[in-house]
Amino acid sequence: MKNNDPQRQRLIELVRELAxxxxxxxxxxxxxxxxYVDMRRATLHHxxxxxxxxxxxDMLEESGFGPDEIDAVGGLTMGADPVAAAILHAxxxxxxxxxxFVVRKAAKGHGMQRRVEGPEIAGRRVVILEDTSTTGGSPLEALEAAREAGAEPVxxxxxxxxxxxAKERIEAAGVPYFAALSIDELR
Known part of the structure; x- marks a missing residue:
């Protein structure tokens, strides 16, 4: 990731200030x-x-996971939801x-009874997202749900x-891990 990117530098400033x-x-x-890093203060900020x-x-593209290599992004509600929407719009x-897509903490008990909501992800290459990660528990839970839904988490x-x-736990699960910002950049 280009550390001197003006958009990234502004994001660091905003996350420091807001979250x-x-x-x-x-x-x-x-x-x-x-x-504490309350990322919803940033992920839901105009x-x-x-x-x-x-x-x-940009980070995903630079890491070899651009739109030609991935079909969808999403993760465990609630932290991943605004991040996925931001990437979709970008x-x-x-x-x-x-x-x-959105991964529910549990499947709905009515309607379609789906755990993964949004466009179908079966057979598609997906990136699992999270706003901030400590141990990697939420992304790992979303990773398993995406696999169960037939997706290929890349x-x-x-x-x-x-x-x-988090990085070590997630890479041990067989997928690469990328972070746009480090906590060290925010303190």
Whole structure:
């Protein structure tokens, strides 16, 4: 990823300003940290969200996972939802076809009773997303759900990696892991 990219630099500024909160907090992983990155404050922000889409799309393309190599992006609700939508819109603005999907925590008990919502992902190459990752639990859960739905997960991509083991766990599951930003860049 090009560290001097102006869009990426602006995204770092916005995430620092909007989403990094100092103070002790227990993370979803159960770990305790002296800071919290509330990425929904950035992924749902009018300026940061479009930047996230373009920065993530650029990172995937530079890593060999551009629109010719992937069909759809998505992950476990709720963290991945706005990231997937941002990438979908960034791709569309460039005339590229990348769909988005949502992985529910559990299948619906009514209607189609699907766990994976959106355009069909069976037989398609997908990238699993997350807004911020600590241990990789959410992307791994989404990865398994995508496989169960018949998709071919080709990578996991996160906006912010906390550098606390997610990369290693996800790569051990057989897919490459990419992060647009490191926690070290945000503090």
């Amino acid at each position: 990094v909160i100092e103070g002790e907090v227990t993370l979803a992983s159960g770990l305790v940290s002296d800071h 300026e940061a969200a479009p930047l996230i889409g373009h920065v993530m799309l 791709a569309a603005s460039r005339g590229l076809a990348v769909d988005a 990578a996991v991509a996160v906006v912010v990696d906390r550098n606390t083991g």
